[in-house]
Amino acid sequence: MNVLIVLAHPEPQSFNGLLAGSAVEVLQSAGHRVQLDDLYREQFDPVEKASNYADRDEERPFAPLTEQRAHQP
Ligand SMILES: Cc1cc2nc3c(=O)[nH]c(=O)nc-3n(C[C@H](O)[C@H](O)[C@H](O)COP(=O)(O)OP(=O)(O)OC[C@H]3O[C@@H](n4cnc5c(N)ncnc54)[C@H](O)[C@@H]3O)c2cc1C
Secondary structure, eight states: OEEEEEEOOSOTTSHHHHHHHHHHHHHHHTTOEEEEEETTTTTOOOOOOGGGOTTSOTTSOOOHHHHHHHTOO
8 A cells, every 4th residue: 555644743753753653664564655744844835925936927916826837847
């Protein structure tokens, strides 16, 4: 099975951080493919804003969906 664990806690040594680490170990040792997304470590910023898009046309009003579509990988 493919497993995605999303961790959103600022302290790696917190109960949540340790639970996530344990889950990765147990699931991997049972043969599952595990991906851990640690949002704080990745410095994930949930606030959508124009400055997220350095190369946008600043003459136009900020349209989040348009910018997201234009910047898809
Ligand atoms: C981004 C974010 C969003 C949040 N949103 C919400 C929300 O919407 N609603 C809400 O109610 N709460 C929310 N919280 C609070 C979150 O639920 C608490 O942080 C969580 O309940 C406690 O987890 P912790 O990892 O911080 O615990 P810690 O403070 O690390 O530990 C909690 C307790 O568990 C004990 N403990 C640690 N490890 C073990 C272990 N192995 N066995 C037994 N006991 C142990 C500790 O000694 C401590 O007493 C949020 C927190 C964050 C970071």
